[in-house]
Amino acid sequence: MFANKKIVLGISGGIAAYKAADIVSWLTKNGAEVHCVLTEAASEFVSPLVLQALSGREVVVNEFVTGPGWGIVHIDLATGTDLLAIIPATANIIAKIAAGIADDALTSTVLAATCPKFIAPAMNTHMYENPATQQNLQTLQQRGWQVMPPASGRLACGAVGKGKLPAVELIEEQLHRLISATDEFISNMDLVGRKVLVTAGPTTEAIDPVRYISNRSSGKMGYAVAQQAAARGAEVLLVSGPVSLQPPAGVRCVQVESARQMRDAVLSAYSDSDVVIMAAAVADYRVAAPAEQKIKKTADNQELVLQLLRNPDILQELGSQKQKQVLVGFAAETNNLEEYARAKLQSKRADLLVANDVSRSDAGFDVDTNQIIIFGADGSRREYPLCSKLQAAKYILDAVVEKLAAKN
Numbered sequence: 001m002f003a004n005k006k007i008v009l010g011i012s013g014g015i016a017a018y019k020a021a022d023i024v025s026w027l028t029k030n031g032a033e034v035h036c037v038l039t040e041a042a043s044e045f046v047s048p049l050v051l052q053a054l055s056g057r058e059v060v061v062n063e064f065v066t067g068p069g070w071g072i073v074h075i076d077l078a079t080g081t082d083l084l085a086i087i088p089a090t091a092n093i094i095a096k097i098a099a100g101i102a103d104d105a106l107t108s109t110v111l112a113a114t115c116p117k118f119i120a121p122a123m124n125t126h127m128y129e130n131p132a133t134q135q136n137l138q139t140l141q142q143r144g145w146q147v148m149p150p151a152s153g154r155l156a157c158g159a160v161g162k163g164k165l166p167a168v169e170l171i172e173e174q175l176h177r178l179i180s181a182t183d184e185f186i187s188n189m190d191l192v193g194r195k196v197l198v199t200a201g202p203t204t205e206a207i208d209p210v211r212y213i214s215n216r217s218s219g220k221m222g223y224a225v226a227q228q229a230a231a232r233g234a235e236v237l238l239v240s241g242p243v244s245l246q247p248p249a250g251v252r253c254v255q256v257e258s259a260r261q262m263r264d265a266v267l268s269a270y271s272d273s274d275v276v277i278m279a280a281a282v283a284d285y286r287v288a289a290p291a292e293q294k295i296k297k298t299a300d301n302q303e304l305v306l307q308l309l310r311n312p313d314i315l316q317e318l319g320s321q322k323q324k325q326v327l328v329g330f331a332a333e334t335n336n337l338e339e340y341a342r343a344k345l346q347s348k349r350a351d352l353l354v355a356n357d358v359s360r361s362d363a364g365f366d367v368d369t370n371q372i373i374i375f376g377a378d379g380s381r382r383e384y385p386l387c388s389k390l391q392a393a394k395y396i397l398d399a400v401v402e403k404l405a406a407k408n
């Protein structure tokens, strides 16, 4: 899976450091060349010998390693690296990286590395929630780091709260996605100077202050499009409904909840956009009169009838005001895919319509793969093989680039 991938795994000094051993083992078994770099404190929690045995490589703790094969240690580690991951990351290492400090092998390697970077913080809840740590994490995110938020649960200090290292399988899933992304990122910057607006995720429509109507959209397709567009040089605005994904590096993200909030955010950026990609699964209906207080069960309300009103159709509105923009819609269907997709393309005045069959287990909601057909307003039809959502995003943007060229 990760053949020819060089991964630097930084481990800092927290109780969760021992879990890094499992990750080293998983990466190595999958073919990666794993270089472990520990802080002094980490070496108190996990034995370098264990990591050396699992990775089959010398583990670096001390910056001043000498011996055959080593030049300047942190430069050697940072060069030709596909991914640098720090698991777990303490508040201290996060602060040092945010400040640009390079006082040991790990922090020096971080400063020298230009590859994609991932960090999984793990610490006591108060330390995690401390504004200093939060601000430092925000700084890293702004610099393009993928930050995986910690999980909640019982912590090593005995307290219960946020700060646990997420399950190893979840971390591995993220690493897999990042490493695959390095392959699928394309280097041609054919969207430089273009403003691309992407919507993603579901919308939620309130029933009362604690309940809502929504749908099964995970946002993965829209986030993949935003990530790919940014990688191709576009200035990307991502308008996202509630999802559990981190905004991709280099993408401006506006979070919304309801369809009407999404509409306002999209319309205010519309005139300035060259491309709009409506990947969001916008709720078609909202509750006519959401209750201001939580609806309680009483003896006489055995049934609850909600009156729903039609939400604005954002794509249709964009289509009716279209000027220079390339407009891309999506159609998630369970039957009559082609017929419905072509009808949506026409009624919403989109330039391209991306259709997928959500009744399939490998192309629907919350999976990492998709199988798309792109219909063009010019009558074209292109069917693509089952692929990752990042690859599907690439196909969509290829079609967008063609449309942009045809318009200008």
Ligand code: CTP
Binding pocket: 259, 278, 279, 280, 281, 282, 283, 284, 311, 312, 313, 314, 315, 316, 328, 329, 330, 331, 332, 333, 344
């Ligand atoms: N869309 C939108 N506003 C809505 C509903 C949908 O902008 N209120 C957009 C979606 O983002 C998508 C396209 O329209 O790009 C098609 O969405 P879809 O939910 O598949 O179709 P609908 O138009 O809602 O029609 P139906 O639910 O009848 O299939």
